[in-house]
Amino acid sequence: MASLPLQFPIPSEASLQSKIPTSSLTLSRIPxxxxxxxxxxxTKTSQNQRGLIENVHLVSLSKQGMLxxxxxxxxxxxxxxxxxxxxxxxxxxxxxxxxxxxSNGRIIHERIKRTVENPSGFLWNSLFRMYCxxxxxDDAKKLFNKMLSxxxxxxRILLSAYTQNALFDEALRLFSEMxxxxxxxxxxxxxxxxxxxxxxxxxxxxxxxxxxxxRNLSNSDMFIDSTLFHMYLKCGCLYSSKLLxxxxxxxxxxxxxxxxxxxTQENKQKEALALFGTxxxxxxxxxxxxxxxxxxxxxTRNDFDTGRQIxxxxxxxxxxxxxxxxxxxxDLYVKCGCLEDALLAxxxxxxxxxxxxxAIMSGYxxxxxxxxxxxxxxxxxxxxxxxxxxxxxxxFHVCSAIADPNLGTQxxxxxxKSGLVSDLYGESALISMYSRSGKLDYAxxxxxxxxxxxxxxxxxxISSYAYHGRASEALELFKRMQKYGARPxxxxxxxxxxxxxxxxxxxEAQDYMNSMSSMxxxxxxxxxxxxxxxxYSRAGQLEEAxxxxxxxxxxxxxxxxxxxxxxxWIHKNVELGKMSAENxxxxxxxxxxxxxxxxxxxxxxxxxxxxxxxxxxxxxRDLKKEVGCSWLVDRGxxxxxxxxDRHHPQTEEIYTKLEQLxxxxxxxxxxxxxxxxxxxxxxxxxxEQLLEHSERLAIAFGLISSHAKTPVLIFKNLxxxxxxxxxxxxxxxxxxxxxxxxxxxxxxxxxxxMCSCNDYW
DNA sequence: GTAGGGTTAG
Numbered sequence: 001m002a003s004l005p006l007q008f009p010i011p012s013e014a015s016l017q018s019k020i021p022t023s024s025l026t027l028s029r030i031p032x033x034x035x036x037x038x039x040x041x042x043t044k045t046s047q048n049q050r051g052l053i054e055n056v057h058l059v060s061l062s063k064q065g066m067l068x069x070x071x072x073x074x075x076x077x078x079x080x081x082x083x084x085x086x087x088x089x090x091x092x093x094x095x096x097x098x099x100x101x102x103s104n105g106r107i108i109h110e111r112i113k114r115t116v117e118n119p120s121g122f123l124w125n126s127l128f129r130m131y132c133x134x135x136x137x138d139d140a141k142k143l144f145n146k147m148l149s150x151x152x153x154x155x156r157i158l159l160s161a162y163t164q165n166a167l168f169d170e171a172l173r174l175f176s177e178m179x180x181x182x183x184x185x186x187x188x189x190x191x192x193x194x195x196x197x198x199x200x201x202x203x204x205x206x207x208x209x210x211x212x213x214x215r216n217l218s219n220s221d222m223f224i225d226s227t228l229f230h231m232y233l234k235c236g237c238l239y240s241s242k243l244l245x246x247x248x249x250x251x252x253x254x255x256x257x258x259x260x261x262x263x264t265q266e267n268k269q270k271e272a273l274a275l276f277g278t279x280x281x282x283x284x285x286x287x288x289x290x291x292x293x294x295x296x297x298x299x300t301r302n303d304f305d306t307g308r309q310i311x312x313x314x315x316x317x318x319x320x321x322x323x324x325x326x327x328x329x330x331d332l333y334v335k336c337g338c339l340e341d342a343l344l345a346x347x348x349x350x351x352x353x354x355x356x357x358x359a360i361m362s363g364y365x366x367x368x369x370x371x372x373x374x375x376x377x378x379x380x381x382x383x384x385x386x387x388x389x390x391x392x393x394x395x396f397h398v399c400s401a402i403a404d405p406n407l408g409t410q411x412x413x414x415x416x417k418s419g420l421v422s423d424l425y426g427e428s429a430l431i432s433m434y435s436r437s438g439k440l441d442y443a444x445x446x447x448x449x450x451x452x453x454x455x456x457x458x459x460x461x462i463s464s465y466a467y468h469g470r471a472s473e474a475l476e477l478f479k480r481m482q483k484y485g486a487r488p489x490x491x492x493x494x495x496x497x498x499x500x501x502x503x504x505x506x507x508e509a510q511d512y513m514n515s516m517s518s519m520x521x522x523x524x525x526x527x528x529x530x531x532x533x534x535x536y537s538r539a540g541q542l543e544e545a546x547x548x549x550x551x552x553x554x555x556x557x558x559x560x561x562x563x564x565x566x567x568x569w570i571h572k573n574v575e576l577g578k579m580s581a582e583n584x585x586x587x588x589x590x591x592x593x594x595x596x597x598x599x600x601x602x603x604x605x606x607x608x609x610x611x612x613x614x615x616x617x618x619x620x621r622d623l624k625k626e627v628g629c630s631w632l633v634d635r636g637x638x639x640x641x642x643x644x645d646r647h648h649p650q651t652e653e654i655y656t657k658l659e660q661l662x663x664x665x666x667x668x669x670x671x672x673x674x675x676x677x678x679x680x681x682x683x684x685x686x687x688e689q690l691l692e693h694s695e696r697l698a699i700a701f702g703l704i705s706s707h708a709k710t711p712v713l714i715f716k717n718l719x720x721x722x723x724x725x726x727x728x729x730x731x732x733x734x735x736x737x738x739x740x741x742x743x744x745x746x747x748x749x750x751x752x753x754m755c756s757c758n759d760y761w
Numbered sequence: 762g763t764a765g766g767g768t769t770a771g
Contacts, residue, residue, distance in 0.1 A: 129762080153762085160763070188763040195764065227764040257766040292767040299768095328768045358769040365770095393770040428771040456771050491771095 051082035058084070062092040067104050070095075074111070084115070090126040097133025105130040125153050132161035137170075152186070160192045168196035172205060187217060187224050194227040203235040222250045229255060233262050253279075257290045260297070269297040273306060286317065288324035295328035299335040307332040311345075321348050327356040334363035358390035365394040365401070373398045374407075381414075389420040396429040403715040403742060405437035406636050424450065428460045435464030438713045438740050438747065458486050463495035468747040469756045471503035488520050490528070497531030501538060502746055504760050509535045526554040533560055537567020538760065542576055558588050565594065569601045577601045592623050630694035630716045634705045641697040643689055650701065658700040662691050665730035695724040699731060699739060711738035711749075719743050720761070729753050 054077050061070040070092050077084055089112060096105035109127055112119055119127075124147050131140035144150070144158055155178055162171035175193050190213045197206030210228060217224070225248045232241040245251070245259055256279050263272035276294045279286065291314055298307035311320075311329055319325045326349035333342035346352065346360045357380060364373035377395050380387060392415040399408035412430060415421040421430065427450050435443035447453065447461040458481040465474035478496055481488065488496075493516055500509035513532050516522050529552040536545035545564050549556045561584035568577030581598040584591060595618050602611035618624075631640040639648065648654060695716055702712030720743040728739050733753030741748045749756035 125762095156763075163763095186763095191763040193763095198764090221763095223764055225764095230765050233765095252765090254765050261766065287766090289767040294767095296768065324768065326768095331769065334769090353768095355769050360769090362769065388769075390769045397771085423770095425771050430771090432771070454771095460771070 051077070051085075054080075054082045055085050055088045058088045059091045062088070062095045065095055065099055067092070067095060067099065067101055071104060071107060086116075086120060086123050089116075089123060093126045093130040097130040100134050102131070102134040102136050102139075105134060121151050121153075125151070125157060128154060129157050129161075132157055135161075135165060137161070137167070152189070156189055156192060159189060163192055163195045168199070168202065171196045172202075175209075187213075187219075187221050190217065191223040191227045194224075194231050198227075198231045198234040200235050203237070206231045206235060222248075225250070226252075226255060230258060233258055238262050238266060251284070253284055253287055253290055256284060257293055260290065260293045264293060264297050264300065267300075269301045269303075272297040273303075276310075286313075288319055288322050291317075291319065291325045292328040295325075295332050299328070299332045302336055304332075304336040304338075307336065320345075321350040323349050323351055323353050323356055326350075326352070327359055330356060330359045330363070334359060334366065337367075339363050339367045339369070354386050354388045354391065357385070358388055358394065361391055361394045365397045368401070370398045370402050377411075387418060387420065389415075389423055389426050392418075392420050393425050393429045396426070396433040400429075400433040400436040402638075403437050403631075404633050404638065405434070405439050405442075405713075406633055408433045408437055409442075424454050424457055428457045431457065431460040431464060435460075435467060436742070438715075438742060440464060440468050440470075440747075453484070453486065455481075455486050455489050455492065458484075459489070459492040459495055462492060463498060466495050466499035466502060468749070469502045469761075471499040471505055474499035475505075475508065488522060490522055490525055493520075493522060493524075493528055494531060497528060497535065498746075501531060501535045502757065502761060504535075504539050506535055506539050506541065526552070526557060526560070529554060530557070530559045530563055534563035534566070537564050538570065540567070540571045542567055542571060542573055546576065556583070558584055558591060558594075561587070562591070562594060562597070565597045565601075569597050569604070572601070572605055574601060574605050574607065590621065590623060592618070592625050595623065596625055626718060628694050628716065628718045628721075630698035630714055632698050632702050632712070632714050634701075639698070639701055639705075641694045641701070643694055644692040645694065645697055648697075648701065650704070653704055654697060654700045657704050658692070658696055661696070661700060661703075661727075661731055661734075664734050665727055690721075690723050693721060693724050695721065695741065696727060699728060702739070703731075703735060703737060708737070711740050714739070714741045716741060716743045719745055720748060725755065725759075729755055 054073075058070055058073055058077070061067075061073060074084065074092075089108065093105060093108055096102070096108065105127075108130075112123065112127065116123065124143075128140055128143050128147070131137075131143060140158060140161065144154065147154060155174070159171055159174055162168070162174060171193060175189075178189070190209065193209060194206065196202065197209060210231075213220075213224065225244065229241050229244045229248065232238075232244060241259065241262065245255065248255065256275060260272040260275050263269070263275065273294065276290070276297075279290070291310065294310050295307060298304070298310065311332070314320050314325050314329065320329070326345060329345040330342045330349075333339070333345055342360060342363050346356065349356055357376065361373050361376055364370070364376065373394060377391065380391070392411065395411050396408065399405075399411060412421065412433075415426065421427065427446060430446040431443045433443075434440070434446055443461065443464045447457060450457050453461075458477065462474050462477045462481070465471075465477060474495065478488070478492070481492070493512065496512055497509060499505070500512070509532060513524065513528065516524050516528065529548060533545045533548055536542070536548065542564065545567060549560050549564065552560075561580045565577055565580040565584060568574070568580060577598060578601075581594055584594045588594070595614055599611050599614040602608070602614065627642055629640055629642050631638055633639075641648070645651075646655075695714065698714045698716075699712060702714060706712060720741060725748065728741060728748070728750045730753065731737070732739050732750035736752075739750040741750070746757070746761060748761070
């Protein structure tokens with residue numbers, strides 16, 4: 001039979017889709033049917049060609065998501081009596097599902113019922129899939145129950161819809177139904193279903209399905225292998241996963257990455273990196289995901305050298321500027337203490353995202369680059385970039401370090417507005433921020449707002465009270481924490497020891513030290529022993545402190561000796577102090593604080609020659625003590641003072657006030673001692689300088705600038721000086737004002753001539 | 762028309 005010549009060549013469907021300007025196309029502009037030679041009788045070919053262009057056009061409209069136009073065109077085709085083929089229906093239903101337009105899908109469903117006799121299994125499945133894609137599971141199930149010829153695809157479509165929408169119980173019920181009916185299923189059904197069991201709560205079921213597939217499936221494939229491997233990993237069965245992984249005939253980079261992630265989550269960074277090494281040996285194609293997890297393993301274990309090698313590898317692969325690899329490189333350098341390298345790596349990222357910014361901001365906040373951190377934050381905010389809760393946590397850290405409660409409160413409000421303070425990280429950072437800014441009540445409020453505080457949150461509030469010298473409340477919170485089922489960790493015990501230390505609770509601290517490991521399962525580390533040394537030393541039990549240093553299961557470090565030296569200074573034990581200082585300076589010959597403590601010890605014991613010698617050694621080594629600086633925040637502005645400072649615009653008023661205060665407190669204070677401020681001064685000059693110490697200037701300014709009922713809140717970078725501590729006590733008595741000073745160690749709350757530390761610090 | 766991965770904080 002000769003084929004009939006067409007009047008024009010029929011283009012391929014694909015080329016038509018790109019050529020036809022679909023939106024304005026109507027039946028009047030394209031032939032409603034391909035013209036055939038009228039004298040010829042219809043043949044099979046001619047039947048197939050009838051309405052072909054219209055159907056192609058309908059498919060084209062559907063694929064472009066122009067559902068309204070497609071429906072209109074469908075009506076025009078009806079009017080013109082053009083046959084709508086199954087393929088067109090499938091396409092339009094597919095788009096209805098993708099666009100979740102169940103109303104249009106229902107119109108098509110009705111049309112099919114009216115116009116299509118005996119719809120094929122394919123068409124039924126298309127309809128069915130449309131309802132599934134639109135999440136209309138009731139309609140889908142109704143249709144499913146009506147379907148006479150459910151094929152394996154029908155089951156799979158519904159099963160897949162259930163798993164994709166996390167309706168795992170329904171998925172498992174359906175599978176059970178399939179099983180009861182003895183339906184045939186192949187690997188696709190298993191891999192779809194296993195998705196539902198990749199959760200610890202379904203692990204047993206997952207195992208059953210695994211054994212089911214072993215019995216019913218003759219050949220496994222990479223989907224099954226991969227899904228089973230994934231399922232066991234997600235259920236926490238690393239060992240089983242590894243067995244499956246080793247047996248997999250075909251492994252790809254995703255499988256390797258998953259296993260590495262599992263190792264890092266179990267704190268097995270070394271194993272993760274070993275896997276990475278094997279990947280390199282086996283020549284697996286690497287991508288940004290696997291690099292990022294390898295870098296994370298390095299940063300977590302502070303493995304700078306391996307991290308640097310991986311960085312080199314990334315450069316070779318040309319992925320250095322990629323945000324997914326560039327960001328963990330930044331984090332690696334931040335964690336390894338190389339802020340400069342981190343900045344360089346950051347600058348190389350072509351399009352840094354919020355994660356990249358939070359990584360670099362965390363670096364800024366950790367390395368004291370507070371101004372840079374705040375400035376970056378302001379710029380990001382005004383640029384409209386998406387911020388995340390990590391960024392806010394870093395900013396809370398900065399606010400707490402610079403002790404600016406106003407800024408902290410503003411950022412807090414901002415974070416609430418952005419909805420980014422809702423997780424425990426942010427909340428715990430908030431507790432610390434408020435407490436370190438002198439607002440213990442706000443800190444407690446932040447703690448109370450946490451629905452279920454975890455160990456870190458409890459630790460933050462315990463440490464806050466400890467830091468403010470409120471030992472009994474801190475220890476009470478420690479008890480409550482256990483009642484609520486939160487398990488203390490090593491950091492919690494640091495808070496507990498801080499509380500005991502600031503209040504001289506030697507017995508209690510001993511009890512905690514002895515029960516840490518047995519009762520709480522926390523093995524003491526050197527920081528805990530040093531805490532105990534500090535507690536003995538402050539309490540004057542210097543021999544006990546020394547005994548502990550000598551008997552503890554760690555080599556004493558700088559902190560161990562410094563704590564003992566501090567105690568020797570307080571309790572004027574020159575011999576032991578000298579020995580502690582020698583040990584301390586042997587470990588770190590440049591420890592300025594160690595020299596200053598020893599100098600003060602000599603000076604306060606009248607050993608001027610030895611004191612002068614310390615000063616000489618320091619000068620020879622070019623060691624200068626950090627300049628004492630006190631500051632306070634008034635109406636959002638930070639006012640800083642150093643000793644004898646005359647730069648403040650209100651200097652006149654400040655000094656007048658200070659003179660007045662010095663006169664009224666004179667005689668009320670204890671006899672002046674010697675402290676770090678006095679190191680390079682002669683005794684007479686020293687006393688003169690004492691009257692202009694930074695704390696006193698800050699107190700004077702605080703009194704004249706703030707409201708009479710509000711406490712004067714002052715921050716100092718060094719430890720509070722004994723004389724100024726006395727001064728603050730007197731001022732609080734004479735003026736009736738409450739004064740709060742945060743020094744480098746803790747908070748002092750002065751009220752009516754008393755300090756919350758009871759002169760014990 | 763099935764499965765699956767990463768990086769930032771207290």
